[in-house]
Amino acid sequence: xEGVDEVDTENLPRVALPMATIYDEEAVEVLRKQxxxxxxxxxxxxxxxxxxxxxxxxxxxxxxxxxxxxxREGLQAEVxxxxxxxxxxxxxxxxxxxxxxxxxxxxxxxxKPESGRTAVCISSQVGCACYCSFCATGLMGFSRNLSVAExxxxxxxxxxxxxxxxxxxxxxxxxxxxxxxLNQAAVFxxxxxxxxxxxxxxxxSHVTVSTVxxxxxxxxxxxxxxxxxxxxxLHSARQSVRERIIPQARKYPLSVLKEVLxxxxxxxxxxxxxxxxxxxxxxxxxxxxxxDFLGDLPVHLNLIPFNSFIGSNLxxxxxxxxxxxxxxxxNKGLKVTLRHSLGVDIMAACGQLVxxxxxxxxxxx
Ligand code: SF4
Numbered sequence: 474x475e476g477v478d479e480v481d482t483e484n485l486p487r488v489a490l491p492m493a494t495i496y497d498e499e500a501v502e503v504l505r506k507q508x509x510x511x512x513x514x515x516x517x518x519x520x521x522x523x524x525x526x527x528x529x530x531x532x533x534x535x536x537x538x539x540x541x542x543x544x545r546e547g548l549q550a551e552v553x554x555x556x557x558x559x560x561x562x563x564x565x566x567x568x569x570x571x572x573x574x575x576x577x578x579x580x581x582x583x584x585k586p587e588s589g590r591t592a593v594c595i596s597s598q599v600g601c602a603c604y605c606s607f608c609a610t611g612l613m614g615f616s617r618n619l620s621v622a623e624x625x626x627x628x629x630x631x632x633x634x635x636x637x638x639x640x641x642x643x644x645x646x647x648x649x650x651x652x653x654x655l656n657q658a659a660v661f662x663x664x665x666x667x668x669x670x671x672x673x674x675x676x677x678s679h680v681t682v683s684t685v686x687x688x689x690x691x692x693x694x695x696x697x698x699x700x701x702x703x704x705x706x707l708h709s710a711r712q713s714v715r716e717r718i719i720p721q722a723r724k725y726p727l728s729v730l731k732e733v734l735x736x737x738x739x740x741x742x743x744x745x746x747x748x749x750x751x752x753x754x755x756x757x758x759x760x761x762x763x764x765d766f767l768g769d770l771p772v773h774l775n776l777i778p779f780n781s782f783i784g785s786n787l788x789x790x791x792x793x794x795x796x797x798x799x800x801x802x803x804n805k806g807l808k809v810t811l812r813h814s815l816g817v818d819i820m821a822a823c824g825q826l827v828x829x830x831x832x833x834x835x836x837x838x
Contacts (some may be wrong), residue, residue: 526632598651654690704744710766749790
């Protein structure tokens, strides 16, 4: 089964960074003790770095002058390097491409809806081992997991970038490159830091981890992070169709996912993502299967128009037909939203820009 069993993504060696970072709790604690910095001073140092999104030099000013050198020499602030930024002329969405220390490219997308609630869509892996047919990242294959520092640095980078606009990140969604629940250890730790008052201090209901349905990871997530949100990329409630577009569906069939969702019932609203593909997920039988599958589950359904990309042979449902599909579901009593695609002109959907750039780099475009 391509992309399902070959790679044990949880047990791969982690990337080694040249020096300790501001995200490395143990290294920072060692420095604190060496420099005899008081715990409450370290707390203020972290507040400046992570809540006020200031640079390392500004944060160092919190420390007594004689204690600054050890921290300056022992820690690096940024883990990722900005390689390219594209800004949508339509809606202001920004796609950032970061370069990792070992020369991989990953994507982060900043969404700026009219509500003013800035959201950032972050990556959890370089590429992905799941090979979903509607996803540009799926065509790239899997390289490696991102570390906790690389995951969190995307959020800090964005906060620093949008600070001058008077904005800060309100929502974080793990919907960029990679399957977060196949990099569970790092993703769970990163989520804990995002909601920790001593770190990023976001509300749990504003942090969403999206999965194509890795059932053991979903169970672990609802156990360990009950205040945070889970999104299931369902995309079809018909097993045969789902297997066609999501190879992982063979390993975790709809019956298993339904059981997980029923048990997650008391842990807040689960988001269900459903991509509308012409003649594949938008037919009357797809709608009936979807209504049957969701039944009385306390979920919110997001319908997603499909953004086509190079290498894909799938076609999106027209916007008019998306609206009809949405209204029919509403008439069945489901809580459903038809999403508007932000950043269409900058290839904002997962993996599109990196995949496009890699093709150009290899001269096969
Ligand atoms: S949709 Fe998610 S899980 Fe599927 S290939 Fe893309 S990144 Fe991986």
